[in-house]
Amino acid sequence: MTSLFEKLADRGVKLKSYRAGHNEHVLCPQCGGGNHREHSLSVTVDEDGQGAVGICHRGSCGWQFNDRLRDTRPPRRGPLGGYPGGGYAKGEKPPLREELFPECADWVYDFFAQRHIGPKTVDTFMVASTRWRFGEIGEQDAMMFPYRHNGRLAGRKYRPRHQKSPQSQENSGAPVLFNGDSIKDAETVYWVEGEPDVMAMFECGYAATVSLRDGAPREAKFRPDDARFAALDTHAEELSSVKRFVLAGDNDLPGLALREELARRLGRHRCDIVTWPQGCKDACDVLSITADHDGTKPAGYHLLRQCVSDARPYPIEGVHLIERGMLEKMRHEPSAEVMTTGAWASDQVLHLPTEGRLIVVTGFPSHGKSSWTRFIAVHTANKHGRRWMVFSPEHQPWKNFVRECAEVHVGKPLKAPAMIDCMTREEGEEAEEFLLDHLLMMEVDAEDQAPTLDWIISRAEMAVLRYGITDLLIDPWNELEHMRGEISETDYIARCLQRFKAFGFRHGCNVWVVVHPAKPPRLRPGENYSPPLAYDISGSAHWYNKADVGLTIWSPKESLGTADIMIWKTRFRRWGQRSAEARLDFDSLTGIYRSPVSGMS
16 A cells, blocks of 8 residues: 555545544444444544544444554553663653553443533544542543643543542653643633533634643642642743633632632733633533524533633723622632741831732842842741742852852851851752752843843743742842833833733732932031932832832941841831831841840840
8 A cells, every 4th residue: 555545445434634633533334324324433644644543433333443554653662651671760750651542432422422522522632431440439430531742642530430539640741731732822722620621612612722630729829839730830831922811610619719820820911711601610511501502503502602702801900890709709718928027026017928019129238138138038938938030140140149048048158267167068958959949040141132121021921830939039120221212211110110010910929129229419527328218219209109018228337237127118007017117137147137136025
């Protein structure tokens, strides 16, 4: 045989298309499709176009074939999915064995038919039937959903035939989304909860629909290291280019929690929300509705498409619509948390926000702005599990910033003069492990590239999605490349700060900006400088207007080794009291701030 066309024709099979990956239902040459002449033979062309597999889904027939022009497949895999005689490094998972065309029993087609999901959709997703042992209920008939990444099998999920749970999984490599390959080149991606809901959306024409492997959480905790959302890291590059996400998850409390988690990670500005009809929990429920219809599509098909068409934008700051049931939803939403500052004295006057706010820190040079924000970064990472991304060009090379963070974490200098206890090798290794999980550094590597605001925000948005950063630090503001063109400095700063606030709000990521005050006037004899406040910052009064929290770090000459934390702005009272102050002791060897012993109660 010289072509796939001739090879299949010899079996009595003729397709409309022979392109790689094509799937088509045709008349079975063995059973003729029965009395109803149905197209029961499902034929799928191999991914390389050099063969095809077919199976007749009529229970009284079941004819199958597997034809190849030439064998270009990899060597036969061993019983665990590895190549015979091959070994795997410690902790590495062997690849899953690829089923050429898995068996699918009639009861699987019946299961989906009850939900108005046709056999073509079942075959497209290669859902199969098998026997599987579930820990709690033993071996059962099971439905198998394959998870693929870049066309290759990456995992399988099993669901018992007669009940929804318990479900079981086997995975190989990084976690992926169900139907994750559909994201590529998609302008709009639809999110649901569960594999059948993905297939229901696909049945209604929404091919780029995905679902998380582990379903919805019981409540939204916004933990950056939540393994449930690890698949977003695997697909980070494709997700970053999607223009619009439509969140069409379950209409229950876990579904609402999942919606909040996804919106924070994907960006609220890119998310729309689908509201299912009263009495319907998810896409399958809607598609399953039976009523008068046009004879070609069930009523649920039209209703589902109408619900998706009516999706509304995710709520944005300043525009709020009161909804029925709003208060009950609020009862179950997590309360906005605050963070400690790492010292008892400053905790009495200041609590740090967690939900994506603009925090401005100012002070004269050498008064401790960078030292204090670095101390806060290490403390909040240690105490509250925060992940920081830092742009600090004054610490060249950037490894110096990492070293100083390690010294704060351990409480000892990396290197020290004689008679001073310094960090041990074991302590240094422990600090490295800690910082690996909680600190990312930004640096402009190319000589012809400038650290503009766009450069900062674009990398920060990717880092939120890929690494789950919760805080972005720019230290200092004047090291950015400011290209304001013909607009005034005041208008330029207002636009920049508004962009920081928008980024923080969309992603729930605090933005910390360290900014210098204007150069003070020359002092007359006998005069002393006063601490710089908001309106002393160089450039614009918008530093006060736009900030959610504003602080000054001031080291008085009369009290060496101390620093005053002076609050000049808190948008909400729960973060602190405006005009309040706290004095802290500063250890220059370790970079640690402590409450003065005399100030402790």
